[in-house]
Amino acid sequence: MARDSSATKARILEAAFDEFAAYGIAGARVDRIADTAGANKRMIYVYYGNKEQLFDQVILRAVEQGAESVPFDAENLPRYAGAIFDHLSADPRLMRLLMWKRLERPEATALEAESYARKTASLAAAQREGHVDPAHDPADLLTLVLGLAQAWYTTAGGGADAARHRAAHRAAVVDAVARLVEVREAA
């Protein structure tokens, strides 16, 4: 039993990810997190303050990792949507975690607000340059693209045998976004 505080911190964070993804904030049990982490409950309070702050840390890490592995690409939105789809497919806990966050901690963080603003701005630019149909407001377009990329995880479609058709679902998302952003000649 080496005494390694950063390893303990990391184990707690990982266990908390599991627990929060499964039960949300209200349903999560601090004792269970401590057990799963193989750590003492007290350390959770030492390292993270309380249950809510621990949740915030879990979210923060997930968002950072997401931003890192799925860079925004205003000029190729179908590909961006496909990348989001892949990212969500890779870990089923992720979408659940984000849904809990929307329900239990809906306040947009500064980080999120800033990332949102950056995306809409670069989307507007892509529209001016003719890569994306300018029919919709950039913010609206972003919402629609995200809605499509997440559709399998926010609706009943993501049921039992979803894994077997993953490739087809992904292709459907990519195609749907392609149709959405396709530049049309003025009628």
Added chain:
Amino acid sequence: MARDSSATKARILEAAFDEFAAYGIAGARVDRIADTAGANKRMIYVYYGNKEQLFDQVILRAVEQGAESVPFDAENLPRYAGAIFDHLSADPRLMRLLMWKRLERPEATALEAESYARKTASLAAAQREGHVDPAHDPADLLTLVLGLAQAWYTTAGGGADAARHRAAHRAAVVDAVARLVEVREAA
């Protein structure tokens, strides 16, 4: 204080809707539901069994009302998506309630499975008849349409000033679905 059991039942159900939409199952407080309903806590247990069963009843009523006021229309999916959008706009509690359900009671009920099957079947028919592009599997298409219709409520786009742009958002949804189902000549 008239003694009217069905009125008490209804008040409890309405208060439970409020409470569950706000806090989910784990976060909901039975005492608070009783207070809001102006009913005695005991009556909740008499009429509904326990907290989970009460939640199930709230969901059941919401789903029934939804099915009633938003009939599926495979031959005009943009309109269907618009109707879903309107239905969700009319009561912000609704989408929250459905999200809690996905997270806390994910099992698909028989009712839901049946309604899902009916929709995909009639969608397949609409594709054969040329009303809907047959590029995608009907089940996938349904998922995408729902993803679009709910996009403002499942993503960060549904923030503060969303109400002011509701009409524009609705139009965006309808247009996005129109593009999605548009029949294309074979390339």
Added chain:
DNA sequence: GTCATGTCAATAACTGGATAGTTACTTGCT
């Protein structure tokens, strides 16, 4: 080298408040 000292990591047992569900009782209607 080894022993005292300070510091950080970790633990088990506890506390106080909350909370789902119950019991025993009262009220009002017919």
Added chain:
DNA sequence: AGCAAGTAACTATCCAGTTATTGACATGAC
């Protein structure tokens, strides 16, 4: 009277957060 509706007070459990204490390791004095 008799039954259904309603009530208040209770219980047993659970659970977030705390307290008091022990164990590990490094540093430096001698």
